[in-house]
Amino acid sequence: MSASQPVILVTGSDIAPEALDLLTNYEIVFAGQRPTEDDLCQLCEKHDPVAIIVRYGKINARIMDAAPHLRVISKHGSGIDVIDQKAAAERHISVQSAPGANAAAVAEHAWAMIxxxxxxxxxxxxxxxxxxxxxxxxxxxxxxxxxxGLIGLGAIGARVARIGNAFGMNVIAYDPYAKTLPDGCHAASLDALLHNADVISLHCPLTDDTRNMINRDTLALCKKGAILVNTARGGLIEDDDLLRALDDGTISWAALDSFPVEPLTAPHVWQHVNNVILSPHIGGVSSTSFVKMGTAAARNVLKVLAEPMESAGALP
Incomplete structure (x- = not known):
């Protein structure tokens, strides 16, 4: 590996060998399993990467400014809420994601929890x-x-819907951005979904509009004894309100794979709640999806770096 090769920083300790095979013209620097903001800033200052592949942690304006030649931030997966997209756009840094790369894995995990x-x-x-x-x-x-009831009907939600049909369930979905619905799935307002669903499964991104969308008011609309499953983002749920709903029987069971602050460290609020099933944000991680996400992230990097400098910009 030549010392003159441009650097790609990976905010993790590994990516799939198949992804590395795509990036042989670059030096790959791994930030470790739980890199802090300071860690990433120091690595950016030292290596001046042209790209960052995001596995763990958040990428903010300070990290971007520590890498003056940074052109692309590529998410190892689909959720780009961990990247300051406004700051990236202001710096003409492209933000890329890999939607659908882990859809099968997340949908299967959602059903395991249901x-x-x-x-x-x-x-x-x-x-x-x-x-x-x-x-x-x-x-x-x-x-x-x-x-x-599915909140969010992208690649993952659509898979969950099809499996629900196979179980003989009535499948309804709330997604104001969905252009089509899977066969056997019917559109519903959020209020109607919460009122009618025996099982509620979250599959939407974390945005200003969806943050804490499951809260005291929306939980009060739920059918008594409903099951709530979240394999999307922890910030979608107001934890204290869910805790009360689990205690009074509004929600009979909850299954959570994502949390507002990760990793969870003991003691935490869910540790002694008997009607909650927990997993450490691994819904999207299987041996197959690990390769899919890594290669998609690598290809997104290569695509942007192949573009003329003036055409590379942040994506919505």
Missing amino acids: LACAKSVVPLDQRMRQGHWDKSTHKSVELEGKTL
Whole structure:
């Protein structure tokens, strides 16, 4: 590897070998598993990268200013809320994402969590290990004929919808930006969705409009005993309001894969809540999606760096 090769900074400790194979003309610098803002600024000042592939952490204006030749910030995945897009646009830095690269993985994880809630997988396992046999008293939730409400209907939400149809559920969705609906899926207002859905699954990006959209007021609209699953972004939910809804039975179960501040460190609010299932934001990470996200992020970098300087700009 030549010392004169331009640098691509990866805000993580690895990317797929298939992605690295696409970037052989560049020196790849890894920032480590949990890089801080100061870490990233120091690496940018030292290496002056032309591109940043974002796996972990946030990219703000200070980090961008530490890399004067930075031309593209490419998300290893679809959620670009961790990148200051306004600051990037002001600096003519392109912001790229890889929508759909992890859609199968996230949709499957959402269904794993839905089923775990509906079928009481975790508490039944715990009870069995304690020596109990609850066959005569336990009743699980049968999903056939129930209503699945999807908030967000992109690549992931559409997959979840199709699986809901396979289970024989009534599938409704709220997404003001969706141009088409999957077969068997019907549009609904947010209020109508919350009022009718037995299972609510979040699949929308985190924006100023969606931040804390699941709160005291919207939870009050929910059908008593609904299941809430979030494999999207933690900031969509007001945690304290969800905690109250879980306590009073408005929500019977919640399953959370994303959190407003990550990683969660003990003690945290969910640690002793029995009707919550937790996973550490791994819904989109499978052996297959890891390759898809890495290669998509790499190709996005190469696409922008191949453009003339004057045409490279931030994407919406």
